[in-house]
Amino acid sequence: MARINRLPFPLSKPQWPTSVQLNRKISKLGPNFETDWSRRYGVRLFRAVVLDNFVRPSVKFVASPEVFGEDRLIDLPTPVIFAANHSSHIDTPLLLSLLPDRYRHRCVVAAGADYFFDRRWKAYIWSGLLGAIPIERQKVNRRSGEVASKLLSEKWNLLIFPEGGRSPNGLGQEFKRGVAQLAVRSGRPVVPIYLEGTFEIYGKNSSKIKPGKSRVNFGKPLTVEDGEDPRSFGLRIQRSIDELASELHDDWWAAKLQRSSDSLPPLTPVGTSTWLHDWQRTANLPPKTTSRRWPRRFGSSSR
Amino acid sequence: MSPRPGFSLEVDRSTPPTLMWHGDGFRLEKLPVGSRVLYPPEPLDPTKDVDGAIEFALTHPVGDSEPLDALLSPDMKLVIAFDDVSLPLPQMKAPDIRQRIIETILEHAASVGVEDVTLIAALALHRRMTETELRHAVGSRVYDSFHPRGRLLQHDAEDEANMVHLGLTEHGEDVELNRHAVEADLLVYVNINLVSMDGGHKSVATGLASYRSIKHHHNVATMVHSRSFMDMHNSELHTSNWRMGRFIKDAGVKIFQIETTLNTNTFPDSFSFLATREWEWTLRERASYLGAKKSLDLAPPWLAREIMHKVRSPYQLTGVHAGEVEEVHKKTLQNVFRQQLVHVEGQSDILTMGLPFIGPYNVNSIMNPILVYCLGLGYLFNMYLKKPLVRQGGVVIMSHPNRPEFDSSFHPSYIDFYDQVLTETTDPRIIESKYEESFARDPWYIHLYRNANAYHGVHPFYMWYWGAHALEHLGGVIIVGGDPGATRRLGFQPASTMTDAIEMATSIVGRDPSLIHLHTPPLLMAEVN
Numbered sequence: 038m039a040r041i042n043r044l045p046f047p048l049s050k051p052q053w054p055t056s057v058q059l060n061r062k063i064s065k066l067g068p069n070f071e072t073d074w075s076r077r078y079g080v081r082l083f084r085a086v087v088l089d090n091f092v093r094p095s096v097k098f099v100a101s102p103e104v105f106g107e108d109r110l111i112d113l114p115t116p117v118i119f120a121a122n123h124s125s126h127i128d129t130p131l132l133l134s135l136l137p138d139r140y141r142h143r144c145v146v147a148a149g150a151d152y153f154f155d156r157r158w159k160a161y162i163w164s165g166l167l168g169a170i171p172i173e174r175q176k177v178n179r180r181s182g183e184v185a186s187k188l189l190s191e192k193w194n195l196l197i198f199p200e201g202g203r204s205p206n207g208l209g210q211e212f213k214r215g216v217a218q219l220a221v222r223s224g225r226p227v228v229p230i231y232l233e234g235t236f237e238i239y240g241k242n243s244s245k246i247k248p249g250k251s252r253v254n255f256g257k258p259l260t261v262e263d264g265e266d267p268r269s270f271g272l273r274i275q276r277s278i279d280e281l282a283s284e285l286h287d288d289w290w291a292a293k294l295q296r297s298s299d300s301l302p303p304l305t306p307v308g309t310s311t312w313l314h315d316w317q318r319t320a321n322l323p324p325k326t327t328s329r330r331w332p333r334r335f336g337s338s339s340r
Numbered sequence: 341m342s343p344r345p346g347f348s349l350e351v352d353r354s355t356p357p358t359l360m361w362h363g364d365g366f367r368l369e370k371l372p373v374g375s376r377v378l379y380p381p382e383p384l385d386p387t388k389d390v391d392g393a394i395e396f397a398l399t400h401p402v403g404d405s406e407p408l409d410a411l412l413s414p415d416m417k418l419v420i421a422f423d424d425v426s427l428p429l430p431q432m433k434a435p436d437i438r439q440r441i442i443e444t445i446l447e448h449a450a451s452v453g454v455e456d457v458t459l460i461a462a463l464a465l466h467r468r469m470t471e472t473e474l475r476h477a478v479g480s481r482v483y484d485s486f487h488p489r490g491r492l493l494q495h496d497a498e499d500e501a502n503m504v505h506l507g508l509t510e511h512g513e514d515v516e517l518n519r520h521a522v523e524a525d526l527l528v529y530v531n532i533n534l535v536s537m538d539g540g541h542k543s544v545a546t547g548l549a550s551y552r553s554i555k556h557h558h559n560v561a562t563m564v565h566s567r568s569f570m571d572m573h574n575s576e577l578h579t580s581n582w583r584m585g586r587f588i589k590d591a592g593v594k595i596f597q598i599e600t601t602l603n604t605n606t607f608p609d610s611f612s613f614l615a616t617r618e619w620e621w622t623l624r625e626r627a628s629y630l631g632a633k634k635s636l637d638l639a640p641p642w643l644a645r646e647i648m649h650k651v652r653s654p655y656q657l658t659g660v661h662a663g664e665v666e667e668v669h670k671k672t673l674q675n676v677f678r679q680q681l682v683h684v685e686g687q688s689d690i691l692t693m694g695l696p697f698i699g700p701y702n703v704n705s706i707m708n709p710i711l712v713y714c715l716g717l718g719y720l721f722n723m724y725l726k727k728p729l730v731r732q733g734g735v736v737i738m739s740h741p742n743r744p745e746f747d748s749s750f751h752p753s754y755i756d757f758y759d760q761v762l763t764e765t766t767d768p769r770i771i772e773s774k775y776e777e778s779f780a781r782d783p784w785y786i787h788l789y790r791n792a793n794a795y796h797g798v799h800p801f802y803m804w805y806w807g808a809h810a811l812e813h814l815g816g817v818i819i820v821g822g823d824p825g826a827t828r829r830l831g832f833q834p835a836s837t838m839t840d841a842i843e844m845a846t847s848i849v850g851r852d853p854s855l856i857h858l859h860t861p862p863l864l865m866a867e868v869n
Contacts, residue, residue, distance in 0.1 A: 108435040108479070112390060290485030293450035333765075 056240075066160060068173045068181050076145070076164075076193070077163040083167060085142050093134040097253040099248045100131050100238055103323065105285065106255035108135055110228065113258050116194045118227045119144075120216050120274055122304060123198035124207050125235035127246075129167055132196055132230065135253055140194045147172040147185065147197040174201045174213070182219065189223045199274065207236035208314055209304030217271035221261050229256035229274050231281035234323045250323040254281040279303050286321040343382035346682035346864050348856075356618045358857055359629075360694030362821055363707065363741040364644035365636040366614075366629070367540070368692065369838045375855040376688070378729075379617060380864035383603035384679050386656030390437075393660050394444045397598065402671060403664025408445065411526050411596060414453040419524035420445060421462045421495075421548060425473045426700035427532040428602055429861075431661055433652040437600050439479035441660070442529045447481065457488055458520050461494045462529070462547030464554060465796035466701070467750050468494045473704070488664075493520070497550040498786050501832040505552075506591045509583045510607040513556040515591075518548040521590070521678070531599045535723070535863060536570045536676045539599045539670035541585020542578065551780055552846050556580055560768045563636070563808045568722035570865060585665060596664075601675035603654040604862035615862055640719070641743065649704050674797060680865040684729065687868060689853035690845050691719050691730035695740040696861055701795065701803070705747040709826045710762075710803050712742050717817065718806030720858055727868040729856050733815040735845040737838070742822030744829070750793055753785045757800035758829065766831035768808040776801045815848045847854040 063069065074080065096102070104317060110117075117140060129146055136144060150171035154160040163169040170182045170188065185195055197219075199212040220227045234251035237317050256277050267275075279301045283292035295301045306314045349355070357368035358377055358574065365506075387393045393847045398408040405411075412418070422438050425431070442459070449457060459478065461469055474492065475483045479799045486492035495518055496502065504522045506515045521527045521544065529547075533539045546554060557580035563569065565576035572578035589595065607614045611632065613625040621629070659675040661668045699707060699715040707715070716738040721728065730736060746755045761775050776798060779785065785797025817832040827834040835841035846853055858864070 105480075108439075111435060284481070288485040288488075289481035290446065290450070293447060294453070294455065297450045297453055 038335055042314065056152075062287070066157065067154050068171045068178050070160045070164070070171050071209075072145075072164045072170050072184075075168055077156075077279060080165060081142065084166065085167065088133060088141070089273060090193060092130045096127070096131050096134045097176045099246060100127055100235060100251040101249070102131060102135060102180055103250070103252045104255075105253065106241070106257075106281070107137065109255055109257050110140075113226065113228070115143065117258065118188050118189070118220055118223075118225055119194065119196045119230055120199050120278075121230035121232050122278055123200045124204040124232070124241070125239045126203070126237050127235045127251075128198070128203075129196070131235065131251065131253070133167065136194075136196075143192065144168060144194040144196055145170050145185075145188055147195060149174050150181070151175060172197070172215070182215070182222070183221055186223055189219070189225055194234055195219070198270070203241045204236065205241050205316055206315065207240060208306055211274045211305060212271050214267050214271050216274060217267035220259075220270060221265070221267050224261065226258035226260045227274055227275040228258050229281060230254065231256070231278050231285065233282070233285065233321070236289050237322065245252075252285055252323050254285055256281045266277050271334055275305070276301065282321075300324070343384055346379050346381040346680075348682065348684055349377045349379060351377060358859065359614070359618055359862070360692075360739045360857075361696040362694055362739045364641065364648050364697045366633050367739060367821075367838075368618075369739075371692070371838075371857055372842065374854060375857060376684075377857045377859050378682055378684065378864060378866060379677060379859050380604060380682065380862045383605040383615075383656070383862070384658045386603055386605075386658060387660070390440060390657050391444070393657065394441055397660045397662040398448065400446065401596070401663030402661055403667030403685075405596060405663035407661070408448055408528075408596060409452065411594070412449055412452040412454055413525075414455070416454055416525040417456045417458075417523065418449055418454050418526050418528070419458050419460060419520050420528045420530065421460045421521065421540075421544070422477065422530040423532050423543070423547070424461050424463045424466050425469045425477065425703045426466060427538065428534045428653065428655055429703070430606075430649070430651050430653050430657040431473075431476060431703065432602070434476060435479060436477050437454060437532060437602070437655075438530050439482065439659060441600070442478055442482055442726055445528055445530075457486070457491060457678065458524075459492045460518065460520055460548070462543065463495045463497075464547050464549060465497055465551060465789070465799055465802075467793045467795045470704075470793060481573050488771065495548055496790055497554075498790050506588065507866055509587045511760050512585060513580060514552050515545070515597060515637050516550040516553040517593070521548050523593075524593075526594050526596060528596045528598065531597070533599050533601050533672050533676055535680075536572065536673055536801050536865060537575075537577075537674055537722075538570065538740075539597075540578070540581070541588075541665055543597065543665075544582040544593075544595060545581045545584035545588060546839070551796065553584070555583075555780075555798075558802045558805060560772050560805050560808045563805045564812055566722075566809060568724050568728070568809070571725045577797060582666075589665075595665055596662065597665040597668045598660065599668050599672040600657060601659045601672055603658045603679055605656055606653050606862045607651065610656055639650050641741075641745070645697065645706065657675070657817050669841075677865065680863055681725075682864050682866055684856070684866045684868045685729055686854075687729060687731040687840050688734065688856040689731060689849035690735045690737060690842065690855040691721070691728075691858065692737040692841075693739070693858040693860070695720070695738050701799070702747070702750075705750045706745050707740075708746045708751060708754055708758070709742050709823075709830055710758060710800050712738070712740050712819075712822075713830050714803040714806045714809075716740070717810035717814075718803065720860065721807070721810040723858070723860075723863065723865050725865065725867040728810075728813060729858065729866050729868055730814065732813055733816075733849070734813075735816045735818060735848050735853075736810070736814055737818045737820060737835075737841045737845060738822075739820040739838070740822055740828075742819050744823055744826040750795060752777055752788055752794050753782070753797040754795070754800045757804075761800075762829050762831075766811075767810065768804055771804055772803065816845065818844055
C-alpha cells in the first residue's frame with residue numbers, strides 16, 4: 038500500500054487542498070445503516086421461514102437448550118425488551134428460536150454497529166437473517182437509541198445484550214445503561230434472561246463450535262417504577278439476572294432469600310476475576326449428558 | 341361485546357338437537373317440544389392484570405385482616421395450604437392460578453426474610469397427588485425449591501402424630517387439624533372456587549382435618565339436610581364446617597384466606613362447540629364436533645379417556661380476594677353466582693343431564709359407576725338454589741356409558757364397595773350404619789391412602805351420601821347408554837335411547853311430563869322459583 042501511495046497523481050488518489058473545506062461523506066454503514074427494508078413483509082416471511090426451519094433445528098442440535106420460566110411471559114403484552122447476558126454468537130439465534138411465538142416473529146436484535154455493520158455485506162446478512170439493528174456501543178449515539186425507541190413504539194420487540202459484547206471468559210460483565218434508558222424512555226417492560234452453557238459451545242476465543250448443553254431461564258418482567266432512574270433500574274435488571282442464575286444453580290426459593298438478604302453470588306466478579314470465579318462458573322454448568330430419567334431433572338419445558 | 345347471561349330455552353320444532361356429554365364422548369339428542377334447556381352464561385371477561393390483582397388482594401385484604409406483609413416476620417413459621425387436584429376441572433393450562441398466588445406469597449415472605457415455610461396440599465381424605473400433578477399445581481420452581489427440603493407436604497389425615505385434637509364444638513363435633521397448620525404463626529390458604537360449595541371455612545376445617553373430624557358433616561343426615569349443599573345458607577354441611585371454622589379461629593389458629601374464582605372458559609378452541617349454543621355452530625364447530633365425536637366413538641375407552649384427560653382448560657381469573665375467611669367467602673360467592681346463576685321458573689317432572697368424562701375425584705383416572713352416581717345425583721342435581729330443578733318424586737335421566745371399570749390404584753376401596761356393599765343394599769342410611777366404620781378403619785386402605793395414591797377407605801361412602809338428598813327426593817333414575825349391569829347395581833334403570841328413557845319415566849311421573857335439560861358443563865347454578 039505504502040508503495041502505491043507514493044505513486045504520483047493521477048496514478049494515486051489526489052490530495053485535498055488545505056484551504057478547501059473537507060466535504061465529509063456520511064457513512065451509510067455502522068450506526069447509520071438503514072434497516073427498514075428488513076422489516077418489510079417479504080423479508081419477515083423469509084426470516085420466519087429460515088428461523089423456524091433452519092435456525093431452530095440447528096440450534097437444538099448444537100446447544101440442546103433446556104428452557105425455564107416461560108410461564109412468566111404468559112400474559113405479557115407486546116412490545117417487550119428482552120435483556121440477556123452474553124457470551125457467544127450462539128446466544129442470538131438461540132434466544133430467537135426459543136422466544137414464544139407472539140414475540141419471535143416480531144423481534145429485532147440490537148447488534149454492535151462496529152462489528153456487525155462495518156461492511157455492507159455483513160450489514161445486509163445480519164439485518165436480513167436476524168432482524169439486527171445497529172447500536173453504537175463504544176460512544177454515546179443518539180440515533181441508536183432513537184431507532185430502538187421508534188421500533189418499540191411500532192410494537193417491535195427488542196432483544197438486547199446489556200453487557201455490550203460477548204464475555205471474554207464466560208463470566209458476566211458490567212451492564213451498560215442503554216437498556217435501562219430505553220425502558221425508562223419507552224415505559225415498556227424488560228424481561229431479564231439468563232443464558233448458560235453457550236460459552237463452552239462457541240465462546241469468544243473458540244475457533245470452532247463444540248455442540249453441548251445450554252440452559253435458558255426467562256425471568257419475571259420488570260417495569261420501571263415511579264421515579265426510578267436508569268442507573269438503579271439497570272442495577273435491578275442485573276440483579277435479576279444474577280437471581281435467575283442462582284435459581285438454576287440452587288433453587289428458586291434459595292435465590293429469593295439470597296436476594297432479599299443481599300447475598301446473591303454475582304455473575305460479574307467483583308474486582309479482578311481469579312481462577313476461583315472460573316472454577317465456580319464451570320461447576321455450575323449444565324451436565325454434559327441428559328439424564329435418562331423422565332421427566333428430566335428440572336421438569337422443564339425443554340424442547 | 342359483554343358476555344350473554346344464561347337462559348332457559350323452550351324447545352320448539354325448529355330447535356336443533358341438543359348436545360349432551362356422554363362420558364368421554366358426546367351425543368346430539370332431540371328433546372320433546374316444550375322441554376326447557378338451561379344454557380349457562382357465557383364466560384365473564386377475565387381480570388386483565390392477574391399478577392396485579394393478586395398483589396392488590398394481598399395488600400388490601402377484606403374483613404378485619406391486616407395486609408399480608410404486616411403478618412409476616414423473619415422468625416415466624418409460615419404454612420401455605422392449597423387446594424388439591426380435584427380443582428379446577430379439567431386442570432387449567434399452566435401456569436395454574438395456585439402457582440401464581442403461591443409464588444407471590446413467597447416473594448413477599450422472602451422480602452421479609454421468612455425462612456421457615458411449609459407448603460401443604462389440603463387433601464382431606466382424597467388421594468395423594470402425583471409429582472406431575474403437584475408440579476402443575478404449584479409450579480416447577482416452587483416444587484424444586486420445597487420438595488427436596490421436605491417442605492412440600494401432602495396432608496395425611498391418618499398420621500396421628502401430626503394431627504392435633506383442638507376440642508369439641510358446641511354441637512359436640514371433634515375438631516382435629518394438621519399439626520403444621522395448628523402450630524403455624526400464620527396459615528395462608530390458597531383456594532380455587534369452581535362451584536359455590538368450595539371455600540370458606542370448609543377449606544381448612546375439611547381440607548386439613550381427619551376422618552374423626554370430617555365424619556361429623558360428611559354423613560347421610562347432614563347431606564339430606566343440605567338443600568342444596570351448593571347453597572351455604574341452606575346447607576347443613578356448611579353450617580357444621582362454619583362451626584368448626586369459628587372454633588379453629590377461637591383456638592388461636594391465624595388464617596389468611598385467599599380465594600379465587602374462574603370464569604367458565606372450560607375448553608380449548610378445538611372444543612369450542614361445547615360452549616357454543618347449537619344454533620350458533622359455525623362450519624368449523626360442526627366439523628370439529630363430527631371429528632371429535634367420530635374419533636372418540638371409534639377409539640377404545642382407554643384411549644378416549646387418555647385424550648380427554650389431556651385437555652387443559654383455558655380458565656381465566658374473574659376475582660381474587662384475601663383476608664378474613666368469612667368476608668372473603670362472601671365476595672367469592674358473589675363472583676361465582678355472577679358467573680353461573682340462571683333463573684328458572686318452576687320445577688319439572690324430568691331432569692336430563694349429560695355426564696362428562698371428569699368429576700372431582702377421577703382426575704387422570706377412570707370414572708367408575710360410583711363416581712357417575714356422585715357426579716349426577718351429588719353434584720349436578722345439587723346445582724340449585726331454593727328448589728331442585730325436578731319436583732319431588734320426579735325422574736333424573738343421565739347420559740353416560742357407566743362402564744363397571746375401576747382404577748385399582750386410585751380407587752381400591754371403591755371396588756370393594758361396588759362388589760360387597762352395593763350388592764347388599766343401596767340405602768345410604770343402612771350403608772352408613774352397617775359398613776362405614778369397617779371400611780374407614782381398614783388398615784390396608786389406610787396404608788394405601790398414606791403411602792400410595794389411593795382415596796381413603798371411607799371415600800366411596802361419602803360419594804354415596806353425596807347423592808342421598810337426590811335419592812330421597814326422586815322417584816326414579818335412568819341412565820341412557822349405560823352398562824345395564826352396572827346401572828342396575830346402582831339401583832337405577834338402564835335405557836338405550838333418550839326417547840326410551842323419557843317413555844320409561846312417564847310410568848313414574850305420568851303422561852306428558854315437563855322436562856328440563858341441564859346443558860353442562862360449562863357449569864351453571866339454577867335459581868328455581
